Amino acid sequence: MRANFRMQRLFVETDITLDTPIAATADQFNYLVNVLRLAADAQVLVFNGRHGEWRARLAFPSRKKLMLEPVEQTRPQPEPSDLHYLFAPLKTGRLDYLVQKAVEMGAGLLQPVMTQHVQGKITSMDRLAANVIEAAEQCGILSVPPVMTPKKLGELLDGWPGDRRIIFCDEGDEGQNPVPILGAIRETRLALLIGPEGGFSEEERRMLRSLPFVTAIPLGPRILRADTAAVAALAIIQASIGDWR
Template sequence: MRANYRMQRLYVTAALAAGAGFEATPEQFNYLANVLRFEDGAEVLVFNGRHGEWRATVSFPTRKRILLTPVEETRPQPADCDLHFLFAPLKVGRMDYLIQKAVEMGAGILQPVITQHVQGKIGNIERLQANAVEAAEQCGVLAIPTVRPTVKLKDMLERWPSQRRIIYCDEDASTQNPLPALAAITERSLALLVGPEGGFSDEERQLLRSLPFVTAIPLGPRILRADTAAVAAMAVVQAAIGDWR
């Protein structure tokens, strides 16, 4: 069912069921009452990543409280997104963009990975998670991806489950077309790995190429920034072997 982009959407943590009202958080109260200036009887779409999306009514039991009451389900909860997005941290502004686009493109897990040439850093996982929630609110996504704690590339690869194939963007690939390499992949459980601005080191590239559960793909004839490469790679993976088919 197509998302309704004319109504405001709000992520909540409460269980959602018809008639089961719950109180808005102080932050949600400020947004609904002071920013949007909602009054009694206004309607908003709410979702929690578990119980689908619901149309809910807004009421003010007191001047300082808002009660949200689900009325009817507008979209059922879809299956969780199975694409894992593994990325080297970028600087803050571009990191926000990267998280937003990963959510829009259907990533189910967001995994920061420390590489040898990494330029950014992860200071606060909760901030990235909040950014993912905000992106879901804005673009109609119902499944909220989980942001995992930062891990070093080598440590991650040593513990990686071999049944989930990693696809990584290799700027030194001998071809420019990613489709033949993607067409050869038979696994349905996938992860996409995008390196830092400076690219993977020779040691990291050698390690990745030595692993049987890793596939390298090129991204065409142009040099792409890391955040651009991430969006391009997610698009081609989803279109070729992901959930766009």
């Protein structure tokens, strides 16, 4: 069932059950009442990443308190995506874009990775989580991917489960076409690794290429910015071996 984009969508933390009112946060109150000018009995869509999507009615038990009353489930909760997205942090504005696009493209888990040439840093995990929620609200997504705490690349690889293949976007690869390489992958549990703005170091490239659970792919004949490469890689993976097939 496709998302309804004619109604406002809100993420809520609490459980959603029929006729059990949910207290709106201060930010939600301000947006729905002061910005959108919605009144009592207006309807919105709510979701929490666990119980599907529900149509909810606005109710005002007091002048400064807003309750969201679930009246009907509009979409059941789907199975979450199993594609893990591993990325080196970028500078703040581009990092926001990177996270939002990863959610839109179907990433099921976001893992920041600290590499030798990384230029950005994670200054706020709350900001990353807010970007995830914003993308889910705007794009009709019901499964909200978790954002993990940053890890150094070596630490991540040392504890990596061998049954999940890492697809490593190698800007130094001499090839141009990733499709045949991706078509040869037989594992269904996958992760995509995108490097920093400065690229992976030669030491990191050698380490990644030496691991049996890593597959290196090129991304065509052009040099792409890290945030562009992320969207391109997610698209080609979803189209060739992911959930676009």
